[in-house]
Amino acid sequence: MSEISRRNFFKLGASAALGAALFNLETLPNTALAKGNATKTLKFTPISIKNLPNAETAAKKSELINTSLNYIKTCISKITDNNLRTKTASFIEDTRPTFMQMYPSSNDVTNIYNKLADENLLNTSIISPEQLFPSYNGQKPQDFISGPGSGYSSHHPYPGGLCTHTAANLSISEGIVNTYKQVFGYEVDNNIVLSAQSLHDLAKPWVFQWNTDGTSFTEYTIAGTGAHHILSLVEAIHRNMPAEEIVAQACAHNHPGSPKDEEQVVSWIKAASIIAQVNPIKYGLLDTSGTKIPYPQHQEGYIVHLGDHDWVLSGFAATKVVEALKEIAQKDYNFSSNDLNGKLFNDFRNYIGAQVSYMYLHNLLAQNGFGELRSLINQIIVK
Template identity: 40%
Template sequence: MNTDCSRRTFLLGGLATGAVLMAGSGLLKPGRAEAAPAEAVMLEECVSMTPEEMAKRSAYVMAAWRYLQDSAAELKDPALRATVEAILKNPAPLLAKNDEKAIMTELKAQGLLKADAKALFPECADAAQSPQPFYTAPGSGWNSHHSYPGGLVTHTALNVASCKALYDNYVKVYGLELDRDVVLASQMLHDLHKPWVFQWQKDGSCRTEQTLAATGEHHTLSVAESLRRGLSPELCVAQACAHDHPGSEASEKTVVGWLKAAAVINGKDAATIGLLEKDGKTLPMPRRIEGFVTHLADHDWVISVPAAQWTVSALRQVAARVYGLKESDLKARPFNQFRNYVLSQKTAMQLYGAYAAKGMDGLTAEVAQVVRA
């Protein structure tokens, strides 16, 4: 989630269960050889690397990427599994084939797009091909969580692990009968269009996200893409709930807006195709629990947003003091690439953990493991 596209700050303490599950769910385990960072590189090498080179060099990113593929294989429905696997392999913006001008006119008429908006879709050379692989995309905008090559897969992996734990807990504690395919797939796809929205720029930063239906455009576009690919209304509704939940009138209204926009983008009416109740004012009744589970599992950002911001601020000091970057470098590609490489190899969360526990000395030591002074 971008800090400039806020959503309800809501978290239950039980989400910690997901973090515990990570140690035994196929992700990196402490002490495993593959968790060791790659050989440290010189600053000049960081500056010249591509996002793909950084992501592939990261043990954490690649482990998270494998975990997501393994998780997709757990889906029981063959058609759903095939669609999710295809999206992970190539999150192509098929939506870009639609009539953008006509869609914008309707969205503006319904108050779902700003009146002065000049475009709806981010640039793409080919609607059949993602601008970048899923595993190279950042997890959010430049000043937000997991904003480094591979950040999307580390963010999504944590959320998926949390999602599995929450599903298990609700089933075991309350005896609920939930659709695990819906819970799992909606979480895996909740940010599917971040590779399209957050394209890497020449200066090492990523594209600035625009607003659509009162939230960051990646969210509404992701739901619209799931609808475009024929996924069920139940899954699309649960996916929309990632950013907010229908537990209050105000919150449900925002989810309704996202679903309406997703339907308009596909030339459909949200109520008619089962995304909303017939009156178009609420989610289908009675409201399903799967959407709440998806929402709760999408709370990695609660700590990862400030952790990333605090870590990057400290990295500027390290870059200047230890690596000799000048003031002009700190606002341009040299620092952007330095931060991208360090964050991708260690993850922003691991770096902040070291910083929180051991201060600047701890952070500097972590950086030295991946970039030679």
């Protein structure tokens, strides 16, 4: 794909340009390069409102998402432990929940559900045995590249949001590692940080599969947190990842810095261990009492937790951007109420998010105003 100016794009004619032209926003005289965002060229592929692709295609054809995935792979390549590097990379390539081979029947699922309930790790009033695991047919639920960053009303909920979210987390985590090195003069185990952060959401391609209407699966909770967190740990245990990596990965959703907080992390490790059918003490995930993580606590888990805080802003940004996109869809594309609550709008918002991210769009809205956001959307989605 070539980079062309807005003026030359329209000279080509819509039929020749749609689906083929790759916009470079730095070349556009009046477009939306949000203030403070001009450090990187933003590229997107315009498309007709009539040709919006499904979620997985939207992600795979996005330069933003492919660049983010390549960044994740580059970070993994920095892991100096050959075995850890190879294992970490394998999760990105193979998103199957291989531990499900232990649960071939509904009776097997019900039995493990009851074990979790007996340990007060499930709220049986809101999750049933049938809802414990997302649907799975033995094949990849989807490629890592197309998974959303979270649920459809949460952070980076567009196709490929998992890649942008994970890439951002890795960049943040590396920044923390380097800060501690520069300011305090010591190095943590960066191999563990890179591996745990890369894999902290490894179950999301399974948990958040795409529905035909463009939304993603609804997530349930296990041990008081999103099921994806527990199921990611289960798969890491099942594939025999090192205990240090799994403990650091478990800390993504909370740090173990106080008794109450550590209790949460321990409960997640216990839930994952029950499903993975391993003894967490023998594996090295908990201390001999089974009530604490191994002592002394290492800093890598805290860094993974700090690095996983992109959601604080990105969840808010997604909410505001989707609100604005609904207004634009109604005013500029004549979406009806049914359209705004159905597949057409879902495909519309999915494609836009995958092309430029909701984070970029929110900053554009905040810095430059609704008019600039509207102008950019009109360039991405052509009537």
